[in-house]
Amino acid sequence: MYIFVTVQEKERYYAxxxxxxxxxxxxxxxRERCLVVPYQEFDMALVQDLQxxxxxxxxxxGHIQSRKVRWFxxxxxxxxxxxxxxxxxxxxxxxxxxxxxxxLRRVRQLRDEPIRKIKPNEDFPHRAQGDPKYDLSGFFVADxxxxxxxxxxxxxxxxxxxxxxxxxxxxxxxxKLPPSFELLASSAHCQIEAMRHRxxxxxxxxxxxxxxxxxxxxxxxxxxxFAKIVRDFWATRDSARASRRTSG
Numbered sequence: 492m493y494i495f496v497t498v499q500e501k502e503r504y505y506a507x508x509x510x511x512x513x514x515x516x517x518x519x520x521x522r523e524r525c526l527v528v529p530y531q532e533f534d535m536a537l538v539q540d541l542q543x544x545x546x547x548x549x550x551x552x553g554h555i556q557s558r559k560v561r562w563f564x565x566x567x568x569x570x571x572x573x574x575x576x577x578x579x580x581x582x583x584x585x586x587x588x589x590x591x592x593x594x595l596r597r598v599r600q601l602r603d604e605p606i607r608k609i610k611p612n613e614d615f616p617h618r619a620q621g622d623p624k625y626d627l628s629g630f631f632v633a634d635x636x637x638x639x640x641x642x643x644x645x646x647x648x649x650x651x652x653x654x655x656x657x658x659x660x661x662x663x664x665x666x667k668l669p670p671s672f673e674l675l676a677s678s679a680h681c682q683i684e685a686m687r688h689r690x691x692x693x694x695x696x697x698x699x700x701x702x703x704x705x706x707x708x709x710x711x712x713x714x715x716x717f718a719k720i721v722r723d724f725w726a727t728r729d730s731a732r733a734s735r736r737t738s739g
Contacts, residue, residue, distance in 0.1 A: 493517055493525040493721075494543040496533045496566065498551035498582055504529040510549065513701050517547055520714035521721065534565030538573055545721040546573075550581025550660070550699060555601045567595045576692040576721045581661055584695035588683070591669030603663045605630045606680055631680065633659040636707050639678050639698055645687060646723075647675070647694060649716045655709040657684075657698035664697060692720055 495517055497510055510527065517525045523544060528537065530548070538546070548566070567590045570577065579587040589601055608629050609615050615631055639655045641648050648655075655676075665683040668674055676685035676696075685696045694717070703710035 492541065492543050493521060493523050494533070494538070494541065494546045495525050495527045496530050496546060496548040496583070497527055498530045498549050498586075501529050501531050513549065516701050516703075516711070516714065520711065521545070521718040523718075530566060531562050532565075533569070535568050535572065537565075538569055538575075543575065544725060545576040545578070545717075547717075548577070548579045548583035548586075550583060552582075554603050555582070555585070555663075556603060558601070560595055560598050560601055563590075563595060563601075566590070570693065574691065576717065576724050577694065578717050579693075579695040580701065581697060581699055584686075584697050585663055585665055587686075587693075587695040588665035588667070588669060591671060592667055604666045605662055606633065606664050607631050627662055630662050632662040633678075633680050635659065636704075637678055637680070637698070639676050639684050641676050642674050645675050646720050647685075647687070647713060647716045649712075649719070651709055651712055651716075655713075656707045657696075657700060657710055657713075658702035658704070658707070659698050660702070661697060665695070692724055 495510075495514055497504060497513075514525045514527050526541070526543075546569070563586055566583075566586060570587060570590050585604070589595065609631050635658070636656050637659045639657045641651070641653045641655065659678075664681045665686070668683055668686060671689055672686045673689055674683060674685075675687055678684050681697050684698055685694070687694050696713075698710075700710035700713040
């Protein structure tokens with residue numbers, strides 16, 4: 492079983508229901524059932540209780556400064572302590588960066604880190620924003636399918652070309668690669684498009700592999716590669732356990 496952590500407020504989660512398309516696409520790629528959990532209810536106790544084979548965390552709209560830091564502390568603890576394959580997507584990729592670049596228990600508020608401002612005569616579309624406190628009209632917004640360039644080989648890119656096409660939907664990014672991570676992919680508008688922990692199968696992607704559409708199926712292949720990473724992780728662990736039982 493996978494856990495899919497949806498970063499939406501609990502009120503919206505219980506009113507609108509979980510993201511069925513994302514759940515279905517994860518199940519299709521992994522051939523495993525997927526339980527959707529709102530992020531404010533996700534923590535170590537839940538992981539220990541459910542014993543999932545992997546965790547995938549969603550992107551999210553809105554602004555990170557509108558969310559209380561304490562709402563992310565359960566995610567933060569899991570990211571640092573749980574030895575499982577984990578994939579963080581878009582907004583959760585940014586939370587992953589915050590989690591390993593800062594001590595979230597000492598941070599009062601997290602703030603958006605926009606890609607960059609649009610130059611005065613630059614021909615890029617502007618994003619209308621209803622709330623004047625969070626005006627995005629002057630910022631570059633990556634919205635559509637963009638080329639993503641692999642920087643370093645990794646199993647998550649198995650069978651994919653060096654220059655992939657992935658769905659992007661963000662105006663923020665991870666500004667600093669965490670010390671324990673390695674850079675896997677970049678784009679023309681975002682340096683840290685994908686990263687991985689140096690010692691664990693803990694991944695972050697700024698792009699949305701789950702939002703593939705015809706004819707751009709590279710995201711589907713990445714999800715299938717992550718599923719293979721999960722299967723190999725557990726096969727290695729089960730083999731080690733069997734070896735210990737035999738030797739004991």
